[in-house]
Amino acid sequence: MLRLFSRQKNQVLPLSATRHLFSTTTAAASSNLYSKYSFVPPPSLKPQSPSSTQSPPKKQPKPRYRPPSSLDRTGEKPLQSKLPFDFRFSYTESSTDVRPIGLREPKYSPFGPGKLDRVWTGVCAPVVDPKVGSPEDEKTVEEKRRVARERIQGEPLTNAERKALVERCQRHKTKRQVNLGRDGLTHNMLNDIHNNWKHSEAVRIKCMGVPTVDMKNVCTQLEDKTFGKIIHRHGGLLVLYRGRNYHPKKRPVIPLMLWKPHEPVYPRLIKTTIDGLSIEETKEMRKRGLAVPALTKLAKNGYYGSLVPMVRDAFLTEELVRIDCKGLQKSDYKKIGCKLRAKLTQKEFPSVWGVIPSKQGWPYRSSKFDLIKFEDFVWGRFDLILAHSIKIRSLVQWSLADLVPCILVTFDKEQIVVWRGQNYKPSEDGFFLTEREPFDHSGNDLDDHEVENQNGEGITGNSDYYSGDSD
Structure with a gap:
């Protein structure tokens, strides 16, 4: 059997048969399946050249965590505070x-x-x-x-x-x-x-x-x-x-401030020349002011409640007063100088309704209002004056003569130099807080009042309490 099979010759197909075979397979491959079923092969079946390979898309990074912000008030109504002040x-x-x-x-x-x-x-x-x-x-x-x-x-x-x-x-x-x-x-x-x-x-x-x-x-x-x-x-x-x-x-609703606002720009405290003096006289006064002995030396974060009475007493005998402020911040002793000027020139005016001084005579009554608050004009609220058609020049001259007997001279070398002015008159009236203030009332606790009177002591409220100021 092996010989029989080995002796048989390989049969070769005719050329026409091979042509018919290839033609049928090609026809089958290019049949109407594409048009009949609208078949679209996926991209993975399409041959791709190695040059056109693309890297897979990277995964988007996760957004970083952001804590909730107090500034984001979408959908929230503004706070309403009923506190009756600015x-x-x-x-x-x-x-x-x-x-x-x-x-x-x-x-x-x-x-x-x-x-x-x-x-x-x-x-x-x-x-x-x-x-x-x-x-x-x-x-x-x-x-x-x-x-x-x-x-x-x-x-x-x-x-x-x-x-x-x-x-x-x-x-x-x-x-x-x-x-x-x-x-x-x-x-x-x-x-x-x-x-x-x-x-x-x-x-x-x-x-x-x-x-x-x-x-x-x-x-x-x-x-x-x-x-x-x-x-x-x-x-x-x-x-x-x-x-x-x-x-x-x-308790009332108090909205909190989220940051400290910048301070506005105010007029200069110290001018190039002092009113009523020439440039040379101003320079000479500043030199003399820095040379006079210091009235006191202010400590950092100290208690300055007795400073105003000290300066007023010094003005009785001295024309210039110097206060040593070494170690203090520049903004601090500038504020102290501004407070001194305001406090030394301040007088106690009652909150009554009165008339307005003017060159036209005293009293003067406005065309719109008969009575205007007296302290509004004393403390420089000139917007109300303009609203009532009053000459601003006459009022400014009147107020300066009464309210500015004390003038700041210089802040050089961490010193506050104050001049009492040319026509200085010591103020007879004025209210100063004492070191201790009594808060007891004579109408309350009559038994305690009688006991203290028997001991020869009045009710002063000066109980010996530890204040903690020595720390």
Whole structure:
């Protein structure tokens, strides 16, 4: 069998048969399947040249985590605060009487964009819109403030209650304390005071640095902005009482400032030449001022409550007074000089309604209003004067003669040199806060009053409490 198979020759197909075979396979490959089924082969079945190979697409990186921002207030309404006063960064170191001559930045609200329903003017956020406000609205706001404070305070404390609260706020009893420093009473500090009032009826406040030059202003602003009452003061140490009817859950809404706004541009404190003197006389006075003995040396973050009486007493015998401020920041002793000028020229004017001085005679009555608040013109609120068609020149001459007997000479070499002026007259009136202030009332605690009278001592309120100023 093997031989039979091996001897057989290989059969060769004819050429026509091979042609027929190839033609049928080609026809089958190029049949009507493409048109009938609309078949499209995937890219993986198509032959690709090695030159056209592409790298696979990279996976997109995951976005980095961003914490929620307080500036993103999409869909939220602005806060509405019912506090009846203008919002400022500092209530003790800024004044509504002195108008700035320019701003250092655009009017961006420090409360955040769209977070407060008040307009930021670059200096403050007024409670009454300046574009639509009126004097009647300001009177209404003042009345609301007075009524709210009386409602929260309730009946006054007795002497025994006051002494118990003061004793509870001493350093050896509690560590809770609010520090009032270079910037004075700031807006966010109001929130700190209310947070302390959650846990105790009174809070200890320690005042240091520039604001202590005018402690009366500090006490007034604290009581006015917090609706509380100061029940104890020893130097720069205060105890602020919240009131009998204060409820922590009904505390006012205080929007916080997210950053410190830039201070506006104010007129220069020291001019090239002093009014009434020539250039040579001004230079000579500055040399003499730097050569006179220093009245006192101010310590950094110290208590300056006795500085104004010292300068007033020195003006009785000396024409120039020098205050040594070495070690203090330049902005600090400039603020002290500005406060000295304002404090030394200030007089106590009652909040009454009166007439306006003018060259046309005394009294002078306006064409629109018969009575205008007297202190508005004393403290330089000239916008109201212009509104009533009064000559500004006559009023400025009158006010300068009465309000500027003290002139700043120089701030060179970290010194404050003050000149009392040519026509200086010592002020007979004026109110200065003593080192300790009595807060006792003779009508309360009659038994204690009788006991103290028997011992020959009156009620002065000068209890020996540890103030903590020696630290």
